[in-house]
Amino acid sequence: MSAKTPPFRVAIIGTGGIAHAHARALAELGDRAVLVGVADVDRSRAEGFATEFGASGVYTDAADLLAAETELDLVHICTPPQTHATLAIQAMRAGVPALVEKPTVLSLAEMDELVHVNAETGVPVLTVFQHRFGPAALRLRRLAASGALGRPLVATCETLWYRPDEYFDVPWRGRWEVEGGGPTMGHGIHQFDLLLAVLGPWALVSAFAARQSRPTDTEDVSIALAQFDNGAVATVVNSVVSPRETSRLRFDYEYATVEVEHLYGYAESDWTFTPAPGHEDLVPLWAADAEPDVTSGHRLQIEAILDALEAGREPEVSIAEARRTMEFVAATYASAFRGLPVAAGEITGDDPFTRSMDGGAVPWAPVKEVVA
Missing domain, CATH: 3.30.360.10 (Dihydrodipicolinate Reductase; domain 2)
Incomplete structure (x- = not known):
């Protein structure tokens, strides 16, 4: 990655509750980051958020934000989980690194799609795992x-x-x-x-x-x-x-x-x-x-990301690291619902737990009637 120079131009997609934590963290970083645009399907909510945190651009569609804000250094994705994969791919294809709230995606299949687009574009997609960045955790x-x-x-x-x-x-x-x-x-x-x-x-x-x-x-x-x-x-x-x-x-x-x-x-x-x-x-x-x-939180991870961008290093938490964590989630569900241990790398291809975390095997799920 090539090094970038602050102030970093940042946007936020989704202006619900967790977006406030992101915006406050950016504000705490002072002149290093400028919130230039926000997007939300609820325009009035986006406008209120933009007013509160000083963003100039307000959009109701992420694609419009990415098209209009052509010099973005980072976009924060703070929307409900089922939208994360689509929005992260849009950001990568627009050349903008994306910081995605957890969970990164809904399935290993979606995660592998992000891995593919990341390899194709060379644009990072990062996951919010802020507890990695507290001083004591780093020291450990x-x-x-x-x-x-x-x-x-x-x-x-x-x-x-x-x-x-x-x-x-x-x-x-x-x-x-x-x-x-x-x-x-x-x-x-x-x-x-x-x-x-x-x-x-x-x-x-x-x-x-x-x-x-x-x-x-x-x-x-x-x-x-x-x-x-x-x-x-x-x-x-x-x-x-x-x-x-x-x-x-x-x-x-x-x-x-x-x-x-x-x-x-x-x-x-x-x-x-x-x-x-x-x-x-x-x-x-x-x-x-x-x-x-110092208390662990979003600011420490965002600060570490900006440090990496400024130095031209790959920021954390990378898609490879996030995939390992998501595979642990899938393995937990697969083992619980199948009643068998699951090895790393075992959930692949057409395995139902690749396509969804429930794997179609939730024991308390209602039985679906088969229509003849």
């Missing part, structure tokens, strides 16, 4: 990669959240065809993406999923056991039926345990570092470069 990844912590042995990843029945009144929530899945796809994905970023490629998943109480087509709870290429094993729990909400990650290495417990964003104080006996010399390494006043 550096220490783990250096070997200072020894081998990773066991990990725990829990997203125990609570969403009342009314949460699912929004038409696209809790439906396979428009959201892609339940808490495995839309809630816990942030935590286990960080798990994958720290532990590296996964090898095998064995999972269970259930619809315990929420009025959804999808699961409201899933539990997965995962093996990794490096020999580590992990449990991953995703829930939207848990009244005491928490997000928790724990990594047990040969020489230390590293933990974080937070809810929607972590600070330095949310992390705990416990050296194994005889390895107390690791404590100063963990404490080095701590940034106690």
Whole structure:
């Protein structure tokens, strides 16, 4: 990639709730980024958003925005999940890197289409996985990669959240065809993406999923056991039926345990570092470069993306990394609904779980009548 010079010209497609987090993050970056255009099918909502955040261009169609704003450096896609693939492809074909809210797409088939267009155009498509970019997570990844912590042995990843029945009144929530899945796809994905970023490629998943109480087509709870290429094993729990909400990650290495417990964003104080006996010399390494006043969130990832664009580097989180996380989602569903372990790389071709996360195999789905 060729280096670009700030201020970066940015647009946002979709001006609902999560778009506000993107716009506030851009505003916090000061003169480095300028929001030049917004698009939303609801023009009045787009106009209100543009007024609030100082965007000059207002559009009701993403194609019109991409055609009119010819010098964009980055476009944020903040629309419901079923639109992500189409909009990301439009952006890439227009030559504009796209930052897509999670989940990137609804299926591995859509993800592979993005991979194809990315290879064809050379234009990045990125996924919002902001928890990778907090200072403590970056420090953990550096220490783990250096070997200072020894081998990773066991990990725990829990997203125990609570969403009342009314949460699912929004038409696209809790439906396979428009959201892609339940808490495995839309809630816990942030935590286990960080798990994958720290532990590296996964090898095998064995999972269970259930619809315990929420009025959804999808699961409201899933539990997965995962093996990794490096020999580590992990449990991953995703829930939207848990009244005491928490997000928790724990990594047990040969020489230390590293933990974080937070809810929607972590600070330095949310992390705990416990050296194994005889390895107390690791404590100063963990404490080095701590940034106690910084909380993980959209700003840190967007800032890292702009740094990469300015340096001419490939920004994160790349389509290859995001695909690994999405394949973990598909494997969780496939294992849960088939009752069998799923290996990395196993879901390919015409496998139903390539085409959709439910794979046509949801045990609580109503039986469709066959018309003669």
